[in-house]
Amino acid sequence: MAQWIAACATDDVDAEDVIPFEHDGRDYAIYRSPDDVYYASDGHCTHEKTLLCDGLVMGGVIECPKHNGRFDYTSGKALGAPVLVDVRTYPTKVIDDTVYIEIDG
Amino acid sequence: MGRERLERYSLTGPENQAAVAAGLAGGDWFRSAVPRKRMKELMRRSDYPAVRDTVIWIGLILAFAGLGSALWVVWHSWWAVPFLLAYGILYGSTSDSRWHESGHGTAFKTRWIDESLYQVASFMIMRDPTTWRWSHTRHHTDTLVVGRDPEIAVMRPARLAKLLANLIGLVDVPQAFVSMFRHASGRLTAGEADYVPDAERPKVYRTARIHLAIYAVTIAAAIGFRSWLPVVLIGGPRFYGACLFYVYGFTQHAGLGENVLDHRLNTRTVKMCRLNRFLYWNMNYHVEHHMFPMVPYYRLPELHEEISRDCAPVYPSLWAAYKEIIPAVLHQLRDQEYYVRRELLPGAAPFNEPTPLSDGRALPLPATTAA
Numbered sequence: 001m002a003q004w005i006a007a008c009a010t011d012d013v014d015a016e017d018v019i020p021f022e023h024d025g026r027d028y029a030i031y032r033s034p035d036d037v038y039y040a041s042d043g044h045c046t047h048e049k050t051l052l053c054d055g056l057v058m059g060g061v062i063e064c065p066k067h068n069g070r071f072d073y074t075s076g077k078a079l080g081a082p083v084l085v086d087v088r089t090y091p092t093k094v095i096d097d098t099v100y101i102e103i104d105g
Numbered sequence: 106m107g108r109e110r111l112e113r114y115s116l117t118g119p120e121n122q123a124a125v126a127a128g129l130a131g132g133d134w135f136r137s138a139v140p141r142k143r144m145k146e147l148m149r150r151s152d153y154p155a156v157r158d159t160v161i162w163i164g165l166i167l168a169f170a171g172l173g174s175a176l177w178v179v180w181h182s183w184w185a186v187p188f189l190l191a192y193g194i195l196y197g198s199t200s201d202s203r204w205h206e207s208g209h210g211t212a213f214k215t216r217w218i219d220e221s222l223y224q225v226a227s228f229m230i231m232r233d234p235t236t237w238r239w240s241h242t243r244h245h246t247d248t249l250v251v252g253r254d255p256e257i258a259v260m261r262p263a264r265l266a267k268l269l270a271n272l273i274g275l276v277d278v279p280q281a282f283v284s285m286f287r288h289a290s291g292r293l294t295a296g297e298a299d300y301v302p303d304a305e306r307p308k309v310y311r312t313a314r315i316h317l318a319i320y321a322v323t324i325a326a327a328i329g330f331r332s333w334l335p336v337v338l339i340g341g342p343r344f345y346g347a348c349l350f351y352v353y354g355f356t357q358h359a360g361l362g363e364n365v366l367d368h369r370l371n372t373r374t375v376k377m378c379r380l381n382r383f384l385y386w387n388m389n390y391h392v393e394h395h396m397f398p399m400v401p402y403y404r405l406p407e408l409h410e411e412i413s414r415d416c417a418p419v420y421p422s423l424w425a426a427y428k429e430i431i432p433a434v435l436h437q438l439r440d441q442e443y444y445v446r447r448e449l450l451p452g453a454a455p456f457n458e459p460t461p462l463s464d465g466r467a468l469p470l471p472a473t474t475a476a
Binding site for chain 2: 017047048049054055056058063065066067068070081082084
């Protein structure tokens with residue numbers, strides 16, 4: 001059953017950046033776009049098990065720090081080699097300066 | 106005996122499975138601690154430096170080609186030789202670093218410029234852009250892991266005749282054409298099939314046909330005009346202009362540790378003059394590049410300053426690097442366990458050697474660890 005989990009405070013993430021979030025032994029990545037919209041995805045690249053939170057956020061794209069694989073973090077879409085599999089994304093909402101993500105319970 | 110040892114580098118041999126079983130494949134590599142804020146600054150892209158450098162690079166290529174061709178065709182002068190040689194080195198050697206940087210996608214902020222340079226440089230250096238993108242991805246995942254890394258240039262024992270012949274492309278160019286014909290006929294080698302996903306393979310076949318068509322037109326032009334000039338300008342530089350490509354390239358890993366999970370043990374950073382750094386697009390900062398491949402070439406000197414406290418001393422020149430490389434490679438002809446082990450600076454983070462899997466020697470992994 002899906003549930004909303006508090007992931008971080010809104011100020012924890014700089015604009016156009018990403019931070020890690022761990023819950024129940026799973027890694028997630030929390031993004032803040034240049035226009036202050038928050039997004040969430042699985043924490044690891046789908047190519048190899050590299051944490052995306054060490055990567056580079058440019059506009060709506062997260063680039064994996066290991067092989068420069070690129071995802072549209074708003075949709076999870078893989079944007080070309082070496083990433084060919086989309087990364088899973090999660091709904092987010094902000095309440096009282098806290099970012100929540102909706103994950104499977 | 107040498108051939109048997111070299112077979113261990115095959116991606117389809119038992120060393121591949123052994124490396125996977127031993128935890129060396131896709132391993133957890135050492136990275137210096139750099140604050141996220143600073144790393145974000147270093148990773149930040151800008152079109153300006155790479156566009157500037159590329160305009161200069163293409164301008165020089167066109168200028169040397171134009172002058173050399175004019176001297177050859179109009180005046181039939183031997184003064185064409187130095188100009189065409191300069192053209193050839195820019196084409197046949199420095200296209201490698203352009204291929205490399207644009208392949209990582211870090212050179213330009215604008216993707217289409219990056220991808221365009223990647224396609225052009227791939228043609229110049231005679232590499233299939235798709236196959237080699239995946240090959241290089243594996244090289245970064247499993248740098249100098251025997252049986253996993255398809256880009257180990259100097260093996261143990263080194264194939265000296267091949268290395269020397271390649272200074273004028275005598276092995277790599279024929280192999281590149283064999284590869285193009287294989288790809289054009291819709292086939293990969295078993296090694297390529299190990300790292301190129303199915304979905305990417307049609308691109309390999311299509312590109313090979315395009316490249317072969319360009320070479321066919323070049324040869325037809327040479328025959329039609331009864332002149333070597335078309336071949337001297339297209340394809341030929343991969344022979345007569347290739348030497349610098351290898352002179353730079355061998356400094357990256359030759360003679361250093363294999364089967365380790367720390368780029369400070371298997372990679373060199375070599376100080377170079379401004380001209381060489383332009384020609385090589387700062388790939389002399391190779392430890393830095395491997396540790397943080399997201400950092401564009403024009404920020405690598407800053408990254409070097411950031412992490413130099415963790416690294417072994419840099420080689421002060423190409424000469425200094427080769428004073429180590431040549432004896433080491435010759436030593437490895439008779440002793441494949443020999444390698445150069447770098448000494449870290451006092452206070453540096455210790456080498457990442459989580460288990461006694463390997464101390465850098467190119468010994469076969471224990472059979473008991475194989476799957």
